[in-house]
Amino acid sequence: MSETVTNPGSAQTADIPEAIVDRRRHRSSQLIWLIPVVALIIGLSLGIKAYLEKGPTITISFKSGEGIEEGKTKIKYKDVQIGLVRDVSISSDRSSVVVTAEIERDAAEFMKADTRFWVVRARITGSSITGLGTLTGGTYIGMDVGSSQEDKTAFTGLETPPVVTMDVPGRQFVLHADDLGSLNVGSPIFYRHLQVGEVVSNELDQDGETILLRIFVRAPYDKYVRQNTRFWHASGIDFSLDANGVKINTESLLSVMMGGIAFQTPEDFEEYQQAEQNRHFTLFENREVAIKSPDSTVENYRLLFSESVRGLTVGAPVDLRGITVGEVTKIKAEIDPASKKVIMAVQIRFYPERVKPRSGATSDQRATVDSRKLLDAMVKQGFRAQLKSGNLLTGQLYVALDFFPGVPTARIDWHGNPPVLPTVSGNMAQLQASLTQIVQKLERLPLEELAGDARKTVQTLDTTLKSADKLLKNIDSSVVPETRLMMEDVRKTLDGANKALAEVKQTMSADAPLQVDLRDTLRELGRAAQSLRVLGDYLERNPEALLRGKKEDQR
Amino acid sequence: MEWPGRSAAAQGFCSCHVCGLVSRPQPGETAARCPRCWTKLYFRRPDSLRRCWALLLASYILYIPANLMVMMETGTLISYRKDTILSGVIHLWHNGNPGIATIVFIASILVPLFKLVVLTLLLLSVRRGSTWGIKHRIKLYRIVELVGRWSMLDIFVVTLLAALVQIQSFATVRAGAGAIAFGAVVVLTMFAAMEFDPRLMWDPLRKERTYE
Amino acid sequence: MPPGGSACCCCCGATLYRNLPDSLNRSLALTVAAAVLFLVANAFPVLGINLQGNGNAVTLLQAVQELWRQDMPLVSTLTFVTAILVPGLELVMMLYLLLPLYRGHVPPGTSLIMRLLHAIKPWGMVEVFMLGILVSLVKLVQDFRIIPGVALWSFGGLTLLLAALASSFNQRDVWAHLDLKQRRSGV
Numbered sequence: 001m002s003e004t005v006t007n008p009g010s011a012q013t014a015d016i017p018e019a020i021v022d023r024r025r026h027r028s029s030q031l032i033w034l035i036p037v038v039a040l041i042i043g044l045s046l047g048i049k050a051y052l053e054k055g056p057t058i059t060i061s062f063k064s065g066e067g068i069e070e071g072k073t074k075i076k077y078k079d080v081q082i083g084l085v086r087d088v089s090i091s092s093d094r095s096s097v098v099v100t101a102e103i104e105r106d107a108a109e110f111m112k113a114d115t116r117f118w119v120v121r122a123r124i125t126g127s128s129i130t131g132l133g134t135l136t137g138g139t140y141i142g143m144d145v146g147s148s149q150e151d152k153t154a155f156t157g158l159e160t161p162p163v164v165t166m167d168v169p170g171r172q173f174v175l176h177a178d179d180l181g182s183l184n185v186g187s188p189i190f191y192r193h194l195q196v197g198e199v200v201s202n203e204l205d206q207d208g209e210t211i212l213l214r215i216f217v218r219a220p221y222d223k224y225v226r227q228n229t230r231f232w233h234a235s236g237i238d239f240s241l242d243a244n245g246v247k248i249n250t251e252s253l254l255s256v257m258m259g260g261i262a263f264q265t266p267e268d269f270e271e272y273q274q275a276e277q278n279r280h281f282t283l284f285e286n287r288e289v290a291i292k293s294p295d296s297t298v299e300n301y302r303l304l305f306s307e308s309v310r311g312l313t314v315g316a317p318v319d320l321r322g323i324t325v326g327e328v329t330k331i332k333a334e335i336d337p338a339s340k341k342v343i344m345a346v347q348i349r350f351y352p353e354r355v356k357p358r359s360g361a362t363s364d365q366r367a368t369v370d371s372r373k374l375l376d377a378m379v380k381q382g383f384r385a386q387l388k389s390g391n392l393l394t395g396q397l398y399v400a401l402d403f404f405p406g407v408p409t410a411r412i413d414w415h416g417n418p419p420v421l422p423t424v425s426g427n428m429a430q431l432q433a434s435l436t437q438i439v440q441k442l443e444r445l446p447l448e449e450l451a452g453d454a455r456k457t458v459q460t461l462d463t464t465l466k467s468a469d470k471l472l473k474n475i476d477s478s479v480v481p482e483t484r485l486m487m488e489d490v491r492k493t494l495d496g497a498n499k500a501l502a503e504v505k506q507t508m509s510a511d512a513p514l515q516v517d518l519r520d521t522l523r524e525l526g527r528a529a530q531s532l533r534v535l536g537d538y539l540e541r542n543p544e545a546l547l548r549g550k551k552e553d554q555r
Numbered sequence: 556m557e558w559p560g561r562s563a564a565a566q567g568f569c570s571c572h573v574c575g576l577v578s579r580p581q582p583g584e585t586a587a588r589c590p591r592c593w594t595k596l597y598f599r600r601p602d603s604l605r606r607c608w609a610l611l612l613a614s615y616i617l618y619i620p621a622n623l624m625v626m627m628e629t630g631t632l633i634s635y636r637k638d639t640i641l642s643g644v645i646h647l648w649h650n651g652n653p654g655i656a657t658i659v660f661i662a663s664i665l666v667p668l669f670k671l672v673v674l675t676l677l678l679l680s681v682r683r684g685s686t687w688g689i690k691h692r693i694k695l696y697r698i699v700e701l702v703g704r705w706s707m708l709d710i711f712v713v714t715l716l717a718a719l720v721q722i723q724s725f726a727t728v729r730a731g732a733g734a735i736a737f738g739a740v741v742v743l744t745m746f747a748a749m750e751f752d753p754r755l756m757w758d759p760l761r762k763e764r765t766y767e
Numbered sequence: 768m769p770p771g772g773s774a775c776c777c778c779c780g781a782t783l784y785r786n787l788p789d790s791l792n793r794s795l796a797l798t799v800a801a802a803v804l805f806l807v808a809n810a811f812p813v814l815g816i817n818l819q820g821n822g823n824a825v826t827l828l829q830a831v832q833e834l835w836r837q838d839m840p841l842v843s844t845l846t847f848v849t850a851i852l853v854p855g856l857e858l859v860m861m862l863y864l865l866l867p868l869y870r871g872h873v874p875p876g877t878s879l880i881m882r883l884l885h886a887i888k889p890w891g892m893v894e895v896f897m898l899g900i901l902v903s904l905v906k907l908v909q910d911f912r913i914i915p916g917v918a919l920w921s922f923g924g925l926t927l928l929l930a931a932l933a934s935s936f937n938q939r940d941v942w943a944h945l946d947l948k949q950r951r952s953g954v
Contacts (some may be wrong), residue, residue, distance in 0.1 A: 032793045035928070036800035043803040046811065046917060072823075138821065355744075573885050574878075574942045591942060591949070592878040631910075647906070655905045658898075704892050707849060707938065711892075711899030714846045717837060718830035719814060722821045726910065730839045738845045745889065 055105035057086070059140070060117045062157040065097040067121055067139035075101055075117070076222070077143040082107035085141070099157075101141070111153065114146030118158040130161070139446065160185075163200045170197065170220035173275065175231055175261070176210045177283035181304065182235045182259030189215055190234055190262040196221035199261070215261065226265045231283050232290035234262035249287070266291055292324075298349055299371075300418035303399065304386045305344040307425055311397040312387060317507040318348050320389075320401040326350040328399060348385075348399060375412060382407050384424040569596050600752035604678060610747035611674055617739050622664075625731030627713050632725055639733055640664060640709060645690050662708040663737070670706075670744045673721065677751060684759040694752045703748055706741045730762060790937035795865040797935060798827040802858045808921035809851065813900060815914035824916060827851060853891040853927070858949055860884055861932070864941060873948040881941060897926045 065088050066072070075083035083103040091098045103111065120142040122131045134140065141157070144165040163186055164170070177183075180202060189197035197217035205212050217225055261283065265272075275281075284290035309331055318326035330347035352371055375383070384407055388400040410422030539546065569576045571589035580587030580596050587596040625637040638646060640663045647656035673695050680692060713730050720728040808827070815824030825833065827850060834843040860880050867874040874880075900919060907913055 030795040032789075036796050036803065039800035039803040039924070039928075043807045046807060050811075071829075573882055575939065583857060591946060592882055594882055633950075650909070652905060652909075655902055659903060664860055666879065699774045703897055704889070705898075707892050707895045708899050710842060710845065710901065711850065711896050712903050712906070714830050714842065715814070715825075715836050715899060715903040717839075718825045718833035719816050719823055719903075719907070720911075721823055721833070722816075722818055723822060725818055729837055734839065738842050742845070749889065 025119060053105055055083070055103040055108050055261075056153060057100060057102050058083075058111060058153045058155060060099045060101065060155045060157045061091060061096040062099060063096055063159055065099070065135065067119060067134075068097075068099055068141070069138075072138060073099075073140060074138075074144060075103065075141045077107065077110065077145065081140075082110070082143070083141075099141075110143070110152055112146040113148040113150045113152045115152070115155065116146065116158055116162060117141055117155055118161045120161065123161070143270060152227045163198050164216045168216075168219050170216060171219075171222040171225070171275075171277045172200065172216050173225065173278045174278060175213040175215060175283040176205070176280060177213055177233075178210060178285075180211050180213075183213065183233070183261065184259060187235075187259045187261065189217060190260055191217075191221055191224055191264070193262075194221075213261075223274050224265065225263065225275045225366045227275050227279070228272045229263050229265045229275060229281065230290035231261055231263045231281050232287050233259070233283065234287075235259035262287070264291070299352055300463055301348050301350055302416060302418050302420045303346045303348060303423050304420060305342070305387060305423055305425075306341065308485065309344045309346065309387065309397065311389070311395040312346065312399075313396075316390075316396070316398045318350065318385075318399045318401060320355065323354060325352075325354045325401065326399075346399065372412075372414065378403070379410065379412055379422060385421050386424045396524070469540055567597055571596060572600075592689075594603050599754055599758075600750065603750055603752040603755060604681060604748075606750040607674065607678055607747050610743050610750060611671065611678070614667075614671060614740050614743040614747060617736050617743065618667065621667075621733055621736035621740050624733035624736060626709070626733040626737065627716065628729045628731055629720075630727045630729075637731065640737065659709060659712075662705050666706045667737075667740055667744060670699050670703055670748065672749055674744070674751065677756070681755045681759075682688055686759050689756055689760065692756055694751055694757075696748075696751070699748050703741070703745045707738075710741070790935055790940055791865065791868055792936075793935045794861070794932060795869050797928050797932040798858060798861045798865055801925055801932060802862060804921045804925045804928060805858055808918040808925055811918045811921070812916035813918040813922065814904065814907070814916050816911040817914060818911050822914070824914065826916075826918060848903050849890055849892040850896045853887050854893050854925075856887060857884065857891050861936070868941065868944060873944050877941065877945050877948075881938070881945075888927060891929070893922065894926045894927055 008324045024531050062068070068085055068088050070085060070088055073085040074081045075085070083101045085099055085101045087100040089098055090096075099204075117139070118135055119139055121139045122130070122134050131139075144160060144162060145167070183199055183202065185199055185201060187199040188195045189199070199213055199216055200216050201214045203212055204210075259266050264287075295536065312328060312331060314328055314331060316328045317324040318328065326349045328346055329349050330345075332345045332347075334345050335341075336343050343552070346396045382403045382405055383401065384404050387397050390396040404424050407424055412422065413420040571581055571592060571594060573594045574589060576589055576591045576593040578587075578590055578596070588594065589596050590680070622640055624639065626640050626643060628636060628637045629635070636646075640659075644656050644660045644664065647653075649657060677692060713728075713734050716728045717730045720726050808828065812824035812826050813830070815822055831843050831847045831851070834846065860883060864874060864877060881910055902921060904913060904915075
């Protein structure tokens with residue numbers, strides 16, 4: 001926008017110089033093209049590099065996008081960043097949030113069908129506080145690589161982090177429990193008070209009767225879970241007060257707060273194999289119940305008694321010669337319409353495994369028929385159930401199974417449900433019967449006659465004693481003097497012997513001249529031996545002394 | 556001082572401000588266009604002084620909040636500071652960055668001030684029809700034109716920092732309202748400089764009709 | 768006029784005309800290179816910072832977006848226009864003009880394009896942005912670990928190329944070509 005001083009007279013479009021179209025290409029013009037070529041090369045190589053290094057893009061759907069930010073939230077595996085969230089959007093059916101993420105190429109092989117993703121936030125569970133790093137570093141998405149073979153690019157994220165990740169070695173088992181108690185996901189599993197695993201999940205069984213708990217026991221502790229291992233609730237504090245004193249038992253403070261499960265393999269005659277993955281176990285209420293019930297087969301029987309069952313409670317033991325083989329489960333009074341009598345029906349639970357057959361074979365597959373036959377045979381020999389008194393003071397009763405000789409024949413009624421075992425009337429009645437018998441026997445004893453006989457025997461005894469006394473006196477007067485003379489002879493002989501011994505002793509005494517001479521000789525001999533020894537040592541060290549003679553001491 | 560010859564304008568020639576073609580608009584014709592590039596022809600930029608004053612005034616008004624309001628907010632784990640342009644420069648100086656502090660001072664404080672002052676001076680000189688130091692004045696104008704864009708430096712710095720430093724709870728940077736005002740000042744002064752037609756400075760010399 | 772020489776106004780000393788040798792060739796080469804670098808500079812991150820494992824890296828576009836997100840639409844637009852839009856448009860328009868001219872014919876709408884170029888030229892501020900990057904770098908390096916991005920070097924190269932382009936591009940040449948065409952077609 002500057003002024004130009006031009007000559008007047010120029011028209012609008014005249015005198016415009018022709019633009020010089022320069023078509024010459026000289027070297028400098030070629031050189032300049034180097035610049036764009038170089039720029040192109042650089043640009044292309046960068047672009048190709050970026051394209052090649054790009055890894056796969058995956059989508060993960062979560063219920064909520066809390067904490068996930070585009071371009072910021074990272075995906076980490078074992079705390080190493082392997083991806084970045086690129087986009088967060090709501091799914092088309094508005095039920096979930098779809099997170100699109102770019103994964104680095106190196107980590108592309110981790111995208112397997114059972115790879116799991118979850119959002120790592122600061123989280124306080126009952127047993128631990130995790131993810132505190134996210135308070136400062138921002139939330140991230142954690143990953144657990146699966147082991148399947150097929151790849152996948154669309155995943156569904158977990159809402160909570162998995163309790164156990166795939167790469168932790170160990171085994172999972174399933175426990176059946178009556179109720180959950182204070183257990184929860186993450187509750188610890190203890191073995192000998194050592195935490196060896198966690199509860200992974202819980203759900204109600206399909207029939208609604210039991211809770212199925214899936215637990216995980218870490219290696220190497222999983223090898224302690226055998227096929228006959230018992231699991232029990234170890235939550236809270238076990239407190240018992242009995243004749244032995246107060247007992248407080250708890251696994252750990254953690255289990256008091258969180259609930260916990262403990263397990264132990266009962267000592268048994270045979271060692272069972274290790275339990276396989278996903279084996280089912282029962283979860284017992286406490287340790288006593290668990291250890292005491294090494295049973296998997298249970299048989300129910302009914303016992304009919306016609307006497308009073310006062311003192312018998314549900315849970316009272318069924319005893320076979322001192323071993324508890326079952327317990328009472330139901331007690332009912334029934335009226336038999338036919339005979340119009342009141343029968344006490346007691347239902348018991350019987351664990352046949354507590355009675356092992358002597359053949360020693362494991363009884364896992366014992367056929368029910370076999371046990372029936374066995375029981376029938378036993379009943380034929382007098383195997384019955386009886387109510388016995390457990391404690392005379394309280395009047396507690398229990399059911400005793402035993403062989404009773406001389407009982408009327410009976411048979412197990414297998415048609416009933418449950419089958420009916422024959423019984424024998426109980427303790428008190430029998431006691432009364434026995435007492436009566438004893439009293440009767442006592443009555444029959446001929447006591448007066450016995451008394452008379454006894455008196456006669458005593459008198460005879462008296463006379464015998466008197467004659468013995470006379471005999472002794474005889475001995476004393478006649479036999480004794482002769483013996484006395486004999487004794488004096490003996491004494492004289494002994495004196496002579498004594499004198500001879502004394503002389504010998506004198507000869508041998510320490511200052512007898514013979515001894516002194518002997519001692520001197522010995523001493524001389526000793527000295528000679530020592531000189532010889534010295535000579536020998538010297539000669540060993542200086543053998544040339546034999547020829548040259550002893551050297552002077554050179555110090 | 557006299558220059559040889561008569562000015563082209565006096566002879567009726569007008570050079571196009573875009574393509575430089577010298578052409579002769581019909582006398583009396585106000586909407587002439589350059590034959591080559593079809594831009595509107597004018598001997599002097601229309602309404603140049605008035606527009607320039609308006610833009611300059613607006614710049615002055617906005618210059619106050621630009622320097623008083625917060626330009627950039629910096630938050631770290633331990634501190635949170637709000638900086639205006641000046642306080643930012645002082646902070647840089649004290650933090651052992653005198654070089655950068657100088658650069659930012661020149662670009663964000665001196666240059667806008669310089670522009671405002673020089674343009675005011677030039678406008679006043681044209682209004683008064685003064686004739687002294689024309690060569691210096693034109694040089695000043697060239698400098699204003701050249702240097703105007705460099706005030707954008709601070710805006711770019713704030714943009715970059717605010718975009719990069721977004722690490723929650725460790726360090727965050729946010730642009731403040733002062734950035735808008737400052738950006739407006741830069742833009743407005745640039746427009747003002749473009750509106751000013753320096754040929755107006757020569758007119759009093761020629762003692763010719765001014766083409767306001 | 769000798770090649771490389773320039774004519775100055777006797778009144779005020781402004782450069783009137785410079786005889787630039789081989790202007791077309793050079794300008795086209797520089798424009799192409801600048802275009803490539805411009806694309807690279809916008810596709811890759813400019814700078815990355817890292818503080819104990821938490822890091823961030825932005826391209827220029829992302830920086831503009833971030834500022835928009837922070838409720839600063841005016842500043843965001845300003846940055847976008849001066850650092851991305853105007854330089855990009857400049858390069859596109861230059862390419863549009865220079866490529867046909869290289870072949871020898873004048874593309875349609877030349878005058879319009881030239882006018883647009885003239886209008887937006889003051890608003891392309893790539894070199895200021897370059898200095899801005901450097902200043903930000905110095906400010907950040909005291910607190911963070913800096914990871915220079917690819918775009919950093921691209922922007923540097925772009926600045927140099929644009930400066931070279933500005934000095935080698937001869938407007939008069941283009942106008943002269945346009946004149947020729949107009950005259951030939953009898954406009």
